[in-house]
Amino acid sequence: MARYRVGLETRERILAATRRLLSEQGIEGVTLKAITAQARVGAGSFYNLFDSKDDAVFEVVRETIDAVDPDPAGAGTDTLADLVDAFVAFMTGSSPIARIYLQLAGRGLTDAAVAARVLRSHRRRVERFSDAWQREDPSLSEAEAELLAETMLAALTGLGMTALMDPRFDMRAHARRLLPEAAMVSGRG
Amino acid sequence: MARYRVGLETRERILAATRRLLSEQGIEGVTLKAITAQARVGAGSFYNLFDSKDDAVFEVVRETIDAVDPDPAGAGTDTLADLVDAFVAFMTGSSPIARIYLQLAGRGLTDAAVAARVLRSHRRRVERFSDAWQREDPSLSEAEAELLAETMLAALTGLGMTALMDPRFDMRAHARRLLPEAAMVSGRG
DNA sequence: TACATATTGGAGTGTACGCTCCAGTTCTGC
DNA sequence: GCAGAACTGGAGCGTACACTCCAATATGTA
Incomplete structure (x- = not known):
């Protein structure tokens, strides 16, 4: 929508303001005013x-989710453990934006427009996990890998919710258990 | 707060109205008016x-969650598969109240009062899963069983979110994979 | 019956908020 | 330097909604 330089700058200023408010005050702090x-x-x-x-x-x-991507270029160099760690980092990291992400997902349960956006990003992530899984275990069929990825991501999301609500919850320890035996034994990450 | 008969009746009428609105219109339909x-x-x-x-x-x-409890009396007769099935039934059943449950959980991420209520019911559920797990595999320590239960419940919650957002998603199939090998092989449920 | 207390309705309060509107101004390409 | 489109601020609109207040009335008890 912005076409002139000033417009693009204003856009950036608005995004910066939104980011700051989101981080410092959570979703309620973000009013138009x-x-x-x-x-x-x-x-x-x-x-x-x-x-x-x-x-x-x-x-x-x-933007915030993209920032923790272990392989932003999509070169296919990320391992499952990398992806899990990145997700855990996003959830338990200092940025309160993970909360907002989950709240948006919650809104997606009744708001179709929100659901579409959330599902789109979800699918992309499943793809990433699935690919990594196949890379580590080439004997897996694509369908099997996707099933595994979907379940793992679901578990991670659920663990994230618990972790954000209960500060004593050790998300990393739980998340590590989701990795296939091989990855755990070889002590990757 | 109600002490007279009329008060208790009114209370019931209000709950019935809330239940109906929640079911028919979702959380947005539930205004005080x-x-x-x-x-x-x-x-x-x-x-x-x-x-x-x-x-x-x-x-x-x-009340709605309690309604699908496979062992409301707490007699300890419920199996893991029972509990998983009950959760799946709650999530994918006809009642839209599962959506509301997840949305409340979402609100718990920023509203401490809500978080306390959500966590309390979450803990109770973990306990149930953990007990069932130990019943099926007595060799598990309490701590191990709780870890497994927590992860499983997280996965179920995550799967529920995906299922509610994506009608084509087969939650039951995914949920079944979470059960320990033994339960799957014996074809319980 | 008399009394304290519970219950009732619903108008009214206070507030919050997303968004529109538009007249005035800058910007950019030609 | 001109035209036309993009950009700007911010007052104000419309609406939604949870909750309060309180006088009138019903209820249960001794």
């Missing part, structure tokens, strides 16, 4: 650059 | 009997 005040921008400017408040929030969350 | 209209009750009466709107919602969700 808060974003526009933090970014020193009028509501009109905001809506000139984004379709909705959610638009900006989604963008920030996506 | 909707509840009180459906129950034919004034807002004052509502707050005479409940501390907050959430109070009523939580109660209904709790």
Whole structure:
């Protein structure tokens, strides 16, 4: 939507403000007023650059997830243990944005538009896990690998929820148990 | 809070209205206005009997979960497969209240009061799974069984989220794979 | 019956928030 | 330097919603 340089800069300012608010105050802190005040921008400017408040929030969350990707280039060099660790890092790391991610997923349960976005990113992640799994165990069929990946990711998501609600919960230890025997024995990661 | 007969009856009417709205319209349909209209009750009466709107919602969700309990009496007769099936039934069954349950869990990520309630019921469930696991494999230590139960429940929750978002997702098939080899081979359930 | 207490309805309060509107201004390509 | 499109701020709109207040009434008890 932005076409001029100033517009692109404003867009960045808005995203930075959203990121900061999301990190410091969680999803409730992110009102349009808060974003526009933090970014020193009028509501009109905001809506000139984004379709909705959610638009900006989604963008920030996506960026944050991408930031922990162990193989951003998609070169196929990531192991299962890498992916699990990255997920655990995202969930238990200092950034409160993991919370927002799960809350968005929750909203996806009743909001079709949100569901579509969440599912899209979910599928991409399943793909990554599935590929890594096949790389480590080439005897697996694609379908089997995908089944395993789906289950593992589900478990990781569930463990993440527990971890975020219960600070004493050791997500890493639980997540490690999800790895296939081979990976555990060889002590990868 | 209710002490007279009429009060208890009104309380029931309110819960029934909440249950119906939750089932038919999801969490967004449940406004105070909707509840009180459906129950034919004034807002004052509502707050005479409940501390907050959430109070009523939580109660209904709790009842719904209890309704699929394979061993409500706590006699210790439920197998792991039973528990898994019950969870899958709750998630994929016709009642949309599973959605609400997961959404509440999502809210628990930022709302401490909600988190406390969610965690309490989560702990109870882990206990049930853990006990069943030990019953089926007495060689397991309590700690090991709890670890296994926690992971399994996390996976089930994650699978439930995917299932609710993606109608084509076969939760039952995935959930079955979580059972220990023995249970799968013996074809229990 | 008399009394304390519970129950009732629903108008009203306070607030929060996403988004629109639009007149004025900058920007960019030609 | 001109035209036209992009950008800007921010007042204000519309709405939604949880909860309070309170006078009137019903209920249970001694």
